[in-house]
Amino acid sequence: MSSTLNLETAGGHRKTGHHITKAAVIGSGVMGCGIAAHLANAGIPCLLLDIVPTSLTPEEVKAGLTLESPKVRNRLASAAVAGLPGAGSATLYRPLFAERITPGNIEDHLHQLKEADWIIEVVTERLDIKQQILALIESLRKPSAFVSTNTSGISINAMAQNRSEDFRRHFLGTHFFNPPRHMKLLEIIPGSDTDPGVTAFMTEFCQRRLGKGVVLAKDTPNFIANRIGTYGLLVTLREMLAGGYTVEEVDAVTGPVLGRPKSATFRTLDLVGIDTFLHVARNVSDHVPDGAEKDIFTVPDVMLELVSRGWTGEKGGQGFYKKIKGENGSQILSLNLSTMEYHPAGKVKASSLEAAKAAKGIRSKIRAFLGTEDRYSALGWNVLKQVLIYAAEKLGEIADSIQDIDHAMKWGFNWELGPFEMWDLMGLVKTVQRMEEEGLTVPVWVKAWIAAGNESFYQVREGGTFHYFKGEYRGVEEKPEHISLQALKAQSRNMIIRSNSGANLIDIGDGVACLEFSSPNNAIGADILSMISQSVEEVRANYRGLVIANEGRNFCVGANLMLMLMEAQSGEWDEIDEMITQFQSSMMKLKRLEKPVVAAPHRMTLGGGVEACLPADRILFQAETYFGLVETGVGLIPAGGGCKETVLQISGRHPDRDSDMQREINKAFEMIAMAKTSSSGHEALEMYGRRHDAVLMNPDYRIYEAKQAVLALERAGYTPPRPGRARVSGRDGRAVLQMGALGMKHSGYISDYDYLIASKLAGILTGGDVPAGTVVSEQYLLDLEREAFLSLIGEAKTQQRMQHMLAKGKPLRN
Structure with missing residues (x-):
C-alpha cells in the first residue's frame, strides 16, 4: 500500500540539483519539536537537538543517573519526541512517525549536522543566542546544506553577520506558524546575500513536500x-x-x-x-x-x-x-x-x-x-x-x-x-472616497491606480485572474499543479459541462472531467446523485476519465440527514427506500464506469462522503482528511455501499477458503460500530486504503494529481473492475461479533440500543444468515445494507439521535 505520494523529483527539483533527504532541528521547544514532527510527517528523517541539562530531576536521581548519563544529556529532546504520539492530531499524522526523529544534544551530537541537507535553528528569540548557534552550525555543515532560522521577526541579515559567503548564500528565514502541522503559512525570508536559486528551491520544496502555502517576505520586523x-x-x-x-x-x-x-x-x-x-x-x-x-x-x-x-x-x-x-x-x-x-x-x-x-x-x-x-x-x-x-x-x-x-x-x-x-469586496472606489471624507490619508499608489481607471486590485477575465503589481495588472502566478475549480468557472462558463443545485461537472482539461459537490456542507442529496448519473453518461461518451473533488471547506459531511429525518417522521418509507436504492445505484454506476475514476477527498469526509470515494479506482487522500463511516452515531448503518466495499476488500485479501479473515472483520466491525474517523489521510489510508491509494501533502495539488492519476490509468489501458463477489464468514462470524458487542453492553460501554445497531451491522459484515465461506454478490450485500437501514430509521430512538445531531451537532446516547 502506498503512503505519501513522492513529489520531490517534480518541477524545479530536477533542474537545480538540490535535494533534501535528511534534516536537523536545533531547539526542541514547542516550535522546534513541531517542525521536526512535520518533517517526519513528510517522510524526512530528522535529528532533533537541544542543550544539555545542568541539573537532575528527582526521577533521575532515584534511578541512579548522573549528569553524564546519555539519558540525562538527551533529556530535553527525548522528552519532546516521547510526547509527540500522545499529542495526536496536533503534531504527527501517525504516532509511528515519531521513529523518524532522532533526539540528541548539541554537545555530543552536533557533529551529526554534517549529514543534514537542511538545518533549522529554532532556539530562543534572542539575536545573540541565534548568532552563536549559527556559528556552530557553520563550523560543521557541509557546503551544500541549507540553513534556516525559524524566527517571528528577528532580522535575517543581522543573524548572518560574520558568516562566510557560502553560508550566507544558503541561509534564509523560514517562519513556520504554530502548530506547524495545521497552519498552512510558511513565510520564507531571503537575506540580502541568499542565492535566488536557493530561495526558489526551498519555496518549491516546502510547497510540495511539506504541503505549505509559501509567501516571500522581506527582512522587516515581524515580516508580513x-x-x-x-x-x-x-x-x-x-x-x-x-x-x-x-x-x-x-x-x-x-x-x-x-x-x-x-x-x-x-x-x-x-x-x-x-x-x-x-x-x-x-x-x-x-x-x-x-x-x-x-x-x-x-x-x-x-x-x-x-x-x-x-x-x-x-x-x-x-x-x-x-x-x-x-x-x-x-x-x-x-x-x-x-x-x-x-x-x-x-x-x-x-x-x-x-x-x-x-x-x-x-x-x-x-x-x-x-x-x-x-x-x-x-x-x-x-x-x-x-x-x-x-x-x-x-x-x-x-x-x-x-x-x-x-x-x-x-x-x-x-x-x-x-x-x-476585502477592499475589492467592499468597493475600492467608494471606500477610498469615504476614507478620505473621514480624514484618513490613502496611499498615493492606491489613488493613482484608481485615477488610471481601475476599480479593483484583482480582475477575472478570459485568460485567468490578474492582480495589481507595480502599477499594472499582472497574471496571478498559479502553478500548473494547482487546478482551481473556482477559477475555471469564473473564467468561462464553457468549462461547466453540466450543473444543478447540488453539483457541477467541470472540464479540467486533457479530456478529464471533475465532479464537484456544491450543496450546503456538500451533503449528498437527490441533486448530487442525479449529477453522478449524468456525469457517468457524459464521461462514458466524451471524456477520458473522472475526478471526484471539490474546494469546499470539507469534502462531504455525508447524506442529507435532515431530509431523511423528515421523510421518516412522515412515514414515507417508500420514499426512503427509493433514496437508498438511488444512492446505491449511483455508487455502482461510478464503480462500473468504463473510464477511470479517481477521488480526492479532503478534511471531513464522512458517511456518504466515504461511500462516494470507495467506488473510485484510486483515492488520493489529502494529508488532513478525517475519513470515516459514522452512521452509527445517528442510529443508522452505512447503506450506500460502505459496508459492502469493506467486505469486498477483506475478502479480496483472503482468497483462500481456509484463510482466517475474522480478525479483519472484527477490526472493521469495531471501526464502523464505533463511528471511528481517521485523524489524518495517513490513518485513512490505513483504515480504508487499497494498494494504489496514496496521500498528498499539499491540498492545492489534489485535483491536478487526481487528474494525472486518471490519465495514467487511461494510458495504461484501463478496464473497469468486474462485478465483485465476496466470501463471507456467515453465522459463525456474526456470532463472534455479537459476542463482543454483548460483552461491551454488559460492561456498560454501550447501551441496549447500541447493541441492536451493532447486531444489524454484524449481520451485514458477515453476510447474513449463511454458512461460513459462502460467496455472495455485491447486490446481495447492498440489499442487506438497505434492509438494515430501513429497519433502523423507523425506530424512535434512531430518529431521536438524528434530531439531536441536527440540533446539537453531537451524538445522543439513548
Missing part, C-alpha cells in the same frame, strides 16, 4: 502576517476603548461576520498568550524608524496590567476570558477592562449581526454586516479601514506582491479574505 495582524489587533483594542465596547461585543464583530475565525480578537489573544503578543508588538515598536508607527505598536496600559497580574490567557488560567466551574457546569466570564473584574459573558444581538447571519456565503455575510448601519457595523468599518490602509502602506516594504500579503493573512491568521480582496 504578524506585522499586519498585530497592527489590526492593536487598532481593534484602541477602537474598543474609544467606543466603550465590551470584550464580547468586539469578538462578535471581529469574527465570522468579517470573515475571521470564531476566536475573533480576544479569544485569539488568550490562545496565543497576551505576553507573547506583547513581545511581537514590541519587536515592531523597537525596530521601525518612523515615530508614528512606533506609537501605533505601543501596547495599551491595560494589556501591560494583565501581564503584570499573570492574566496571560489560557496558559495563565485567565485573560480577557475566564472559565469557571460551578454546580451547573462550566461558565465563561469576560473581563470588564474598566473595572478589571469578570462577569458572565453575554450574547450580543444587533441588526447588523442578524443580517450577516441570514446571508449565505462569506462575501454576502460581510456585505450584509457592513451594509446595516448600527454601532457594531461602525466598529467593523473603523477597524477595517485602518487595516486596509496600513496593508497598502506596507506594500513594497514587507512584500512586493498584494497576493503574498493576502495569502499571508488567509493562511497565517485564517482570514477568509486578505486585505486587498
Whole structure:
C-alpha cells in the first residue's frame, strides 16, 4: 500500500540539483519539536537537538543517573519526541512517525549536522543566542546544506553577520506558524546575500513536500502576517476603548461576520498568550524608524496590567476570558477592562449581526454586516479601514506582491479574505472616497491606480485572474499543479459541462472531467446523485476519465440527514427506500464506469462522503482528511455501499477458503460500530486504503494529481473492475461479533440500543444468515445494507439521535 505520494523529483527539483533527504532541528521547544514532527510527517528523517541539562530531576536521581548519563544529556529532546504520539492530531499524522526523529544534544551530537541537507535553528528569540548557534552550525555543515532560522521577526541579515559567503548564500528565514502541522503559512525570508536559486528551491520544496502555502517576505520586523495582524489587533483594542465596547461585543464583530475565525480578537489573544503578543508588538515598536508607527505598536496600559497580574490567557488560567466551574457546569466570564473584574459573558444581538447571519456565503455575510448601519457595523468599518490602509502602506516594504500579503493573512491568521480582496469586496472606489471624507490619508499608489481607471486590485477575465503589481495588472502566478475549480468557472462558463443545485461537472482539461459537490456542507442529496448519473453518461461518451473533488471547506459531511429525518417522521418509507436504492445505484454506476475514476477527498469526509470515494479506482487522500463511516452515531448503518466495499476488500485479501479473515472483520466491525474517523489521510489510508491509494501533502495539488492519476490509468489501458463477489464468514462470524458487542453492553460501554445497531451491522459484515465461506454478490450485500437501514430509521430512538445531531451537532446516547 502506498503512503505519501513522492513529489520531490517534480518541477524545479530536477533542474537545480538540490535535494533534501535528511534534516536537523536545533531547539526542541514547542516550535522546534513541531517542525521536526512535520518533517517526519513528510517522510524526512530528522535529528532533533537541544542543550544539555545542568541539573537532575528527582526521577533521575532515584534511578541512579548522573549528569553524564546519555539519558540525562538527551533529556530535553527525548522528552519532546516521547510526547509527540500522545499529542495526536496536533503534531504527527501517525504516532509511528515519531521513529523518524532522532533526539540528541548539541554537545555530543552536533557533529551529526554534517549529514543534514537542511538545518533549522529554532532556539530562543534572542539575536545573540541565534548568532552563536549559527556559528556552530557553520563550523560543521557541509557546503551544500541549507540553513534556516525559524524566527517571528528577528532580522535575517543581522543573524548572518560574520558568516562566510557560502553560508550566507544558503541561509534564509523560514517562519513556520504554530502548530506547524495545521497552519498552512510558511513565510520564507531571503537575506540580502541568499542565492535566488536557493530561495526558489526551498519555496518549491516546502510547497510540495511539506504541503505549505509559501509567501516571500522581506527582512522587516515581524515580516508580513504578524506585522499586519498585530497592527489590526492593536487598532481593534484602541477602537474598543474609544467606543466603550465590551470584550464580547468586539469578538462578535471581529469574527465570522468579517470573515475571521470564531476566536475573533480576544479569544485569539488568550490562545496565543497576551505576553507573547506583547513581545511581537514590541519587536515592531523597537525596530521601525518612523515615530508614528512606533506609537501605533505601543501596547495599551491595560494589556501591560494583565501581564503584570499573570492574566496571560489560557496558559495563565485567565485573560480577557475566564472559565469557571460551578454546580451547573462550566461558565465563561469576560473581563470588564474598566473595572478589571469578570462577569458572565453575554450574547450580543444587533441588526447588523442578524443580517450577516441570514446571508449565505462569506462575501454576502460581510456585505450584509457592513451594509446595516448600527454601532457594531461602525466598529467593523473603523477597524477595517485602518487595516486596509496600513496593508497598502506596507506594500513594497514587507512584500512586493498584494497576493503574498493576502495569502499571508488567509493562511497565517485564517482570514477568509486578505486585505486587498476585502477592499475589492467592499468597493475600492467608494471606500477610498469615504476614507478620505473621514480624514484618513490613502496611499498615493492606491489613488493613482484608481485615477488610471481601475476599480479593483484583482480582475477575472478570459485568460485567468490578474492582480495589481507595480502599477499594472499582472497574471496571478498559479502553478500548473494547482487546478482551481473556482477559477475555471469564473473564467468561462464553457468549462461547466453540466450543473444543478447540488453539483457541477467541470472540464479540467486533457479530456478529464471533475465532479464537484456544491450543496450546503456538500451533503449528498437527490441533486448530487442525479449529477453522478449524468456525469457517468457524459464521461462514458466524451471524456477520458473522472475526478471526484471539490474546494469546499470539507469534502462531504455525508447524506442529507435532515431530509431523511423528515421523510421518516412522515412515514414515507417508500420514499426512503427509493433514496437508498438511488444512492446505491449511483455508487455502482461510478464503480462500473468504463473510464477511470479517481477521488480526492479532503478534511471531513464522512458517511456518504466515504461511500462516494470507495467506488473510485484510486483515492488520493489529502494529508488532513478525517475519513470515516459514522452512521452509527445517528442510529443508522452505512447503506450506500460502505459496508459492502469493506467486505469486498477483506475478502479480496483472503482468497483462500481456509484463510482466517475474522480478525479483519472484527477490526472493521469495531471501526464502523464505533463511528471511528481517521485523524489524518495517513490513518485513512490505513483504515480504508487499497494498494494504489496514496496521500498528498499539499491540498492545492489534489485535483491536478487526481487528474494525472486518471490519465495514467487511461494510458495504461484501463478496464473497469468486474462485478465483485465476496466470501463471507456467515453465522459463525456474526456470532463472534455479537459476542463482543454483548460483552461491551454488559460492561456498560454501550447501551441496549447500541447493541441492536451493532447486531444489524454484524449481520451485514458477515453476510447474513449463511454458512461460513459462502460467496455472495455485491447486490446481495447492498440489499442487506438497505434492509438494515430501513429497519433502523423507523425506530424512535434512531430518529431521536438524528434530531439531536441536527440540533446539537453531537451524538445522543439513548
